[in-house]
Structures are given as structure tokens and as C-alpha cells.
Amino acid sequence: MSVATKERMEVIEEEHPVAPFLRMDRIPHIWCSTCGIGTAVKCYATALEESGVDLDKAAIVSGIGCTGRVAGYMKLDAFHSTHGRAIPFATGLKLGRPELLVTVFSGDGDLSGIGGNHFIHAARRRMDLLVILVNNFIYGMTGGQNAPTTPLTAKSSTMPFGNYEPPFNLPHLAASCGATYVARWTSLHIRRLTKAFKEAIDRKGFRFIEVIAPCSTLYARLNRLGTGFDLMQFYHHSTEIQHGADPAEVDIGFQDKIICGKFVDEDKPMMLDLMHEHYKKTLGDKYVPMPPEGGWLHE
Amino acid sequence: MKADPAGVLAGAHYLDGDFACGEGAMAAGCRFVGGYPITPSTEVVERMSRRFPMMGGIFIQMEDELASMAAVVGASWTGTKSMTVTSGPGFSLMMENIGLGAMMETPCVVVNVQRGGPSTGLPTMVGQADVMQARWGSHGDYELIALSPQSPQEAFDLTITAFNLSEIYRVPVMFMLDECVGHMTEKVVIPKAEDIEIVPRRLTKKPPGEFFPYRVNGNSVPEFARAGDGYRFHTTGLTHDERGYPVMSADCQEVCVKRLLDKINDNADDIIMLEEEDIDGADVVVIAFGITARVARMGIELAAKKGIKIGFIRMITLWPFPEKRIRELAGKIKAFVVPEINYGQMVLEVERCAGGKAATVSVPHGGGGVHDPDVIRDAIVGAAK
Ligand code: SF4
Numbered sequence: 001m002s003v004a005t006k007e008r009m010e011v012i013e014e015e016h017p018v019a020p021f022l023r024m025d026r027i028p029h030i031w032c033s034t035c036g037i038g039t040a041v042k043c044y045a046t047a048l049e050e051s052g053v054d055l056d057k058a059a060i061v062s063g064i065g066c067t068g069r070v071a072g073y074m075k076l077d078a079f080h081s082t083h084g085r086a087i088p089f090a091t092g093l094k095l096g097r098p099e100l101l102v103t104v105f106s107g108d109g110d111l112s113g114i115g116g117n118h119f120i121h122a123a124r125r126r127m128d129l130l131v132i133l134v135n136n137f138i139y140g141m142t143g144g145q146n147a148p149t150t151p152l153t154a155k156s157s158t159m160p161f162g163n164y165e166p167p168f169n170l171p172h173l174a175a176s177c178g179a180t181y182v183a184r185w186t187s188l189h190i191r192r193l194t195k196a197f198k199e200a201i202d203r204k205g206f207r208f209i210e211v212i213a214p215c216s217t218l219y220a221r222l223n224r225l226g227t228g229f230d231l232m233q234f235y236h237h238s239t240e241i242q243h244g245a246d247p248a249e250v251d252i253g254f255q256d257k258i259i260c261g262k263f264v265d266e267d268k269p270m271m272l273d274l275m276h277e278h279y280k281k282t283l284g285d286k287y288v289p290m291p292p293e294g295g296w297l298h299e
Numbered sequence: 300m301k302a303d304p305a306g307v308l309a310g311a312h313y314l315d316g317d318f319a320c321g322e323g324a325m326a327a328g329c330r331f332v333g334g335y336p337i338t339p340s341t342e343v344v345e346r347m348s349r350r351f352p353m354m355g356g357i358f359i360q361m362e363d364e365l366a367s368m369a370a371v372v373g374a375s376w377t378g379t380k381s382m383t384v385t386s387g388p389g390f391s392l393m394m395e396n397i398g399l400g401a402m403m404e405t406p407c408v409v410v411n412v413q414r415g416g417p418s419t420g421l422p423t424m425v426g427q428a429d430v431m432q433a434r435w436g437s438h439g440d441y442e443l444i445a446l447s448p449q450s451p452q453e454a455f456d457l458t459i460t461a462f463n464l465s466e467i468y469r470v471p472v473m474f475m476l477d478e479c480v481g482h483m484t485e486k487v488v489i490p491k492a493e494d495i496e497i498v499p500r501r502l503t504k505k506p507p508g509e510f511f512p513y514r515v516n517g518n519s520v521p522e523f524a525r526a527g528d529g530y531r532f533h534t535t536g537l538t539h540d541e542r543g544y545p546v547m548s549a550d551c552q553e554v555c556v557k558r559l560l561d562k563i564n565d566n567a568d569d570i571i572m573l574e575e576e577d578i579d580g581a582d583v584v585v586i587a588f589g590i591t592a593r594v595a596r597m598g599i600e601l602a603a604k605k606g607i608k609i610g611f612i613r614m615i616t617l618w619p620f621p622e623k624r625i626r627e628l629a630g631k632i633k634a635f636v637v638p639e640i641n642y643g644q645m646v647l648e649v650e651r652c653a654g655g656k657a658a659t660v661s662v663p664h665g666g667g668g669v670h671d672p673d674v675i676r677d678a679i680v681g682a683a684k
């Protein structure tokens with residue numbers, strides 16, 4: 001055994017720093033190599049660790065799709081729900097047990113396509129959710145179909161001659177509906193993305209973070225953009241950091257610049273605060289709030 | 300355990316079926332409702348949203364019925380007793396997450412105050428045409444429970460039963476009112492909290508390391524861990540093993556799905572509630588449910604004047620279907636007569652179980668009103684020949 005191999009083996013034997021946050025009995029995961037989802041998960045786990053959250057009180061909900069598998073790998077109370085319905089499912093969890101930190105981790109197709117209506121309403125009512133959306137500009141799990149986020153002219157398996165439908169600008173959508181925290185980073189901005197997750201964990205209300213990530217197997221291949229790693233680097237290099245940028249101005253064109261940064265960070269009361277305040281004012285002593293540990297009946 | 304007095308409006312009241320259902324839910328311990336307005340069911344959530352803030356309950360008006368049902372399944376995973384309320388078109392939208400509720404084995408109650416369909420149909424008028432949808436509406440194989448009350452008093456009593464059954468068997472329970480029962484006003488007696496029996500969530504006592512969300516020990520219904528208690532469990536709508544982990548195989552499918560069916564079918568005798576009258580020696584047995592059961596009684600009285608021996612079965616439980624009882628009776632009687640406010644849905648089950656040993660007569664009504672009792676009388680007379 002060469003010295004190099006021996007050293008390598010020693011490195012591998014070390015536990016991965018975020019292993020305690022993952023269901024290691026489910027690893028290897030299903031994601032393709034150089035898919036951007038994995039680094040987003042690593043950043044999220046690091047953020048949980050560094051913010052010292054009580055993990056017993058943290059729940060995660062995903063919808064369906066490649067990113068929809070994230071909940072399945074996180075060692076938290078984890079819910080793999082139906083396509084597009086992660087946000088309303090998470091809304092039920094949060095209202096059923098208000099003390100929980102509830103994260104929704106899902107993809108662009110899931111949250112902004114089939115789940116788009118839930119997205120805007122949860123933002124409007126300032127539901128206390130951390131929503132992490134991995135945007136790879138395409139439906140990955142089903143084979144590269146056009147998404148509501150596919151940039152103009154980019155190819156997908158259902159727009160083989162290029163997309164002609166204008167896509168969503170998701171930070172703009174979230175901000176205009178009432179999100180209290182809105183940021184965007186790429187999956188190679190490890191440090192900044194981790195910091196954004198940490199900040200958002202500490203905020204209240206509808207916190208939205210978009211992670212631009214390569215889909216190596218479909219988006220990169222259909223658009224002849226090289227490997228996933230090429231695309232990851234391309235996104236990183238195409239980034240223009242503009243904190244406080246007007247969310248209306250952060251559209252993403254095909255293989256164009258990507259404006260990243262923190263666009264919104266407002267300290268506003270979230271839905272449950274508004275509700276408590278309102279009922280206290282209108283009902284006085286008659287108001288009985290749901291206990292933080294939930295509305296179940298103690299025996 | 301006994302009901303939480305905060306939710307129990309003990310006393311004699313004059314209530315419609317929708318209000319009574321809402322009172323039943325609160326008495327049963329329901330503290331979360333996610334819903335979307337739809338006629339003729341909205342009074343249920345109007346009642347609850349007025350009373351909830353005084354008992355630690357939360358009503359949230361979701362953006363649609365897809366979201367309502369998803370939120371109910373989510374809330375139930377915190378141990379909070381959860382319910383949604385709808386009618387036909389909303390019921391259709393809920394089917395996706397009713398399936399999720401069945402697959403994740405989530406206790407919850409879905410109230411459907413039935414109106415005429417299909418599509419927008421007759422929003423303010425009665426129907427009973429969602430009874431097959433209640434059983435088969437979501438894709439794939441699963442079993443659940445559906446109940447049908449005939450009066451505001453039963454809308455109260457059986458809503459409590461619906462919650463209790465959902466806890467015992469960890470299934471969504473379909474509570475199938477119809478517009479007539481929902482909107483009829485009658486006396487409703489609400490007992491004191493200490494006289495109302497409530498089934499609490501069966502929380503596991505195992506420590507986190509030893510708990511598997513879908514492991515069963517002889518009992519076909521697994522123990523429950525709620526979110527936020529340190530179990531860090533995983534659950535999914537995918538076919539899963541006892542850890543709640545997805546396993547894509549025919550073997551796992553067999554184990555996972557078969558148990559969803561067995562836990563209801565094996566306990567059907569305990570679940571099924573029927574009200575039987577004059578069955579012994581009957582030549583014809585009328586089977587009905589909901590408002591139609593009350594109308595059928597009049598048809599039976601009219602036919603009895605002609606000297607026909609008529610038995611009556613009122614189905615309180617629609618699903619699981621009282622298969623065994625129908626088979627038993629089929630060999631002994633001439634015919635079953637099945638009036639229902641649809642073009643023949645439950646009659647298909649009756650016919651299947653009768654297996655040709657007794658005739659089966661459908662007495663359909665398209666909806667928008669109840670049967671003319673004379674029509675039921677004539678059907679009975681015809682069947683007795
Ligand atoms: S298909 Fe695309 S998005 Fe899905 S795991 Fe593979 S690379 Fe990632």
C-alpha cells in the first residue's frame with residue numbers, strides 16, 4: 001500500500017462533519033455526481049449545527065423531485081409529502097406545534113410550478129417557514145422537462161427547440177408577496193449560503209432562499225454545457241453580488257449573469273404573532289392560544 | 300380518556316347538522332382545521348372559527364382544498380387532532396392528500412357535506428353521489444372508514460366517533476353528511492365532557508433509538524411518534540419499510556400496502572355500525588343511509604300497509620362495507636331495495652355481496668331533492684312479487 005493510499009484511507013475513515021445531521025443509513029444518496037443539491041444540503045446541515053438549533057424541535061418537509069428527496073436524508077423529523085404540497089403540509093406542522101422550526105426544502109418545479117399557489121399564499125400570510133428552493137432550471141426527476149424557471153431559449157426535453165415562455169423571477173415573487181427574508185446564492189457559494197441559512201433560521205416569517213444549482217444529468221446535457229462541475233463553476237463565476245438589489249431586477253437569462261445576495265431582510269411579525277396580537281386585542285382574557293407544544297390533549 | 304371540557308358545549312341545543320358536526324369535532328378534541336369555503340359545508344368551519352380562539356384551536360383558511368388537506372395531514376403529525384370540511388368539488392381536490400394520509404397512516408377527519416354533482420352540480424342542493432369517491436377517490440389500493448349521519452344529533456355523536464376511529468386505526472375518516480342533514484335543524488343534546496369518551500393519540504413509549512415508525516407487533520396499527528419529541532423519524536408517501544424509508548420493490552409494496560388494507564378489513568366487525576329493524580322473517584330488506592334512511596322509513600310504512608314483510612338496514616358505516624351481513628341475509632330474503640340520492644352506487648356493493656342469492660333493486664335519485672316515498676313504496680312492492 002502506497003503512503004498516498006494509506007493517507008487517503010485514513011481520511012475516508014473520518015466521519016463527515018455533517019454526518020450526525022444525516023441519515024447515514026440511507027447514504028449513498030440518489031443524486032447524480034456533481035449535482036448541486038448535495039452542497040446545499042451540506043450548507044443547511046452546517047447552518048443547523050452552527051446556529052445551535054434544538055434538533056429535536058426542527059422538522060423538515062419536502063415535496064417531490066430530486067430536491068424533494070432532501071427531507072429523506074436529514075436526521076430530523078422529516079416528511080416527504082406530495083408534489084407541490086410541502087408548504088401547506090409544513091403550515092399544518094407549524095400551526096399544530098408552534099414551537100417547531102419548520103424548513104421546507106424542495107425544488108423549483110415543486111415549489112413554484114405545481115406548488116406555486118401555496119408559495120404565494122404562505123408568503124402573503126407570513127407563515128413562519130424557512131423555504132429553501134433549489135433551482136436547477138428544469139424538472140430533474142422526471143427527465144428534464146420545462147420548468148417555470150427555465151430561462152428563455154434554454155432547451156428542455158419538452159422544449160427541445162428552446163424555451164419561449166418567460167420564467168419566474170423567484171426572489172421578486174417571494175418579496176412581492178411578503179417574504180421577510182429573501183436571498184439567492186449558487187451551490188458553490190458554500191460560506192455565503194451557509195451564512196444565509198443561519199440568518200434565515202434566526203428570522204421570523206416567510207424566509208426564502210433560492211439556491212442556483214447545476215443539474216448535470218439533464219440541464220447541462222440538453223444544453224451542452226459540459227459537466228455538472230463546469231456548470232457549477234460557471235454559475236459561480238457568473239455571479240454578481242448585489243446585496244439589497246431590487247428583487248424586480250434579478251431575472252436570470254440563459255447562461256447570463258446571476259445576481260446573488262441578500263435582497264430582503266425585514267423584522268416583521270409572522271402569522272402567529274399577528275394572530276395572537278389580534279385575538280388578545282379583540283377577545284381579551286377569553287383568548288386561549290394553542291400551547292407551543294401543540295393542540296393535543298394531555299392524558 | 301374524557302373530553303376536554305373547553306370544547307364541550309354541554310346542554311340541549313337547536314342546531315343544524317353542520318353546526319352539530321363542528322361541535323362534535325370540538326368535543327372530540329379537534330384543535331386544528333384547515334379548510335376552504337364551499338357550499339353547503341361552510342357553516343361547520345364558521346362555527347369552529349368563532350369558538351376555536353377560546354379553546355386553543357386554530358382554524359386556517361387555506362388557499363384551496365389541496366392545501367387544506369395537506370395542512371391537515373401535517374398538523375396531525377404534531378399529535379393535534381385535525382380536520383377539514385368540504386363538499387364535492389373540494390372533495391375531488393383533496394383526494395391527493397387523502398391518499399398521503401392513508402399511506403403515512405395519519406389520523407384525521409374529512410367532512411364532506413354532499414351536494415349534487417358531477418362538477419359544480421347543485422351547490423345548494425342535496426346529493427349522495429360521493430360515496431364511491433369516498434372509498435376509491437385517491438389512486439392506488441388503500442382502505443379507510445366512512446360514516447354517514449342521518450340527523451344533527453348524529454352529526455354531533457358520529458363526528459366524535461369519526462375522530463376516535465381515526466385514532467384507533469390511523470386512517471383518514473370520511474364523514475359523509477348530505478346537504479339535507481347538514482342544513483336541517485333539530486334538537487341536539489351535547490353531554491357533559493366527563494360523559495364523552497375520547498381516544499387519544501397512541502404515542503409510543505419507546506425511546507427514540509428503539510422506535511420504528513411503521514413496526515407492528517401483532518397489532519396491525521403502529522404506534523405514533525409526533526414531530527418535535529426527539530424521534531427524528533422519517534415518513535413518506537412512497538412505498539416504505541418499517542423505518543419509514545422508501546423501498547422500491549414488489550416485496551416491500553406487498554408488506555406496506557397489504558397492511559393498510561388488513562388493518563381495516565380484519566377489524567371490519569368492530570368498525571361497522573348498522574341499525575337493523577324487523578329483519579327476522581322479512582321478504583324484502585331496504586338498505587339506506589343519511590337523509591334517505593329517513594325518507595325510506597316512510598316508504599316502508601306505506602308498503603307495509605300492503606302486507607309485505609319488510610326489514611330495514613340503516614348503514615351508519617358506509618366503508619368498510621357490511622359485506623358479511625349482506626351475504627348472510629341474501630340467502631334468506633327475496634330482495635334488497637336500495638334507495639340513494641345517486642344513480643346507483645352503494646347498490647353495486649349490495650348486489651356484489653348478494654351474489655345472485657337475492658334480487659337487488661336500485662331506487663335512484665339524481666339529486667337536488669329526496670325520494671318521493673311512494674317511489675320507494677312501489678320499488679318494495681315490485682321487489683316483493
Ligand atoms: S437529475 Fe439533475 S437535479 Fe436530479 S439528481 Fe441528477 S443532476 Fe441532480
